[in-house]
Amino acid sequence: MGYSVLSLIANALTGQRGWTPAWRDAEPKPFYDVVIVGGGGHGLATAYYLAKEHGLRHVAVVEKGWIGSGNAGRNTTIIRSNYLLPGNEAFYEWSMKLWEGLEQDLNYNAMVSQRGVLNLYHSDAQRDAYARRGNAMRLHGVDAELLDEAQIRRLYPFLDFDNARFPIKGGLLQRRGGTARHDAVVWAYARAADRLGVDIVQNCEVKGFLRENGAVSGVETTRGAIKAGKIGLAVAGASSRLAGLADLKLPIESHVLQAFVSEGLKPMIAGVVTFGAGHFYISQSDKGGLVFGGDIDGYNSYAQRGNLPTIEDVCEGGMALMPALGRVRVLRHWGGVMDMSMDGSPIIDRTPIAGLYLNAGWCYGGFKATPASGWCFAHLIARDAPHPVARAFRLDRFATGRLIDEKGVGAQPNLH
């Protein structure tokens, strides 16, 4: 059923009994042209674009738990394309463009809200670095505005501008950035993919790969063997474990990132604000809760929960930026497992094993990339050639030296 004002009214008048499930709970078939492992945003988007853009009709997404139960449901929902390096910027801007048409394309309200992403700077050197990044963005045709202190005061008068250590001197604003409803993005892609014939198989954990003459020919799952022409891994957080089943070692460590939501408040923070002197970012959900986060905990973890020192550090960052937060109570906090790659940038590439494709290493920036990640991964799988905006995300860049290190900290995943 298509969603529209008319379907809304029709169902309102008939007691809301006309709604049907948004996607089928599919049984796995013995063979597919492409099997995507991982039913998060990236995996479902990949399946959708495989069906829509490349005309593939026999595609399955297999998911260990329920769709969207990993990082797609655990992030802080920020979308933006304010990157410096050429290998990144074109890709994230393509993602931003897909976000802008996403709801019409998928016929689903994903609550995409371009409320602006503001990165604050606190020193002359930081202003110069942000000016450089803003100029790099504009050279790629992306919107960026360097604001001075007076302009920030008009936007967010309650920030701690005269902080003794980190006075706010201005910021870099991307007005087209903002937030989207993370679960709705998962459901939207699932529903749209299902309507194009994609089988979404939940509670189906991959336990191994079937091999023929060195190539992969299928997956062994808890619901039986599924043969496949090609297999795509989109399992950020568990990439090393899955790749390990195919005897691949990846340039990735798994780390835990925590996120937080406060009690509901009246509208206070209009856009997304990031603190430039520490690692802290905050926005306000439409329900009123302040959604915020900061650094990863900094040690290898698959636990989906973190420790108190990081919680304290994040809240201190928030207090340094917005003293008004002091009496707000944190309602919930949680952890997600990040694929921290060795240069802080993702991987969308073939693997040395024929038929096996890899989408991994999203660090803690995977949500904003969801549409373009699916678009480019589908292109790679269908045509066996990288999409032009994702061709820098190679698996072998660590051997060739073509790293994409936005932060410039080197091969130390806990510092990216």
Next chain:
Amino acid sequence: MRIPCPYCGWRDAQEFAYLGDATVERPDPAAADAPARFHDYVYLRENPAGPHSELWRHSAGCRQWLAVRRDTTTHEIIAAEFVRGRGARR
């Protein structure tokens, strides 16, 4: 999370700095396949879900490097020992 430093006893993990996987070993730069082995050493990790050997430095304590064995799925510390002298026992 607390780490049992062999010198200082159980201390909060906040006193320690994390470096990462303790199982990787710097290859011989004179080896014929040194570039490939350095790539593996610098970039590739086992990244296990379960017991993991890793390097922590007690930077706000005795400043010694520790090899800690810790379960990455539960954060349980299994063992901790000084790195110094570890090579001699191998």
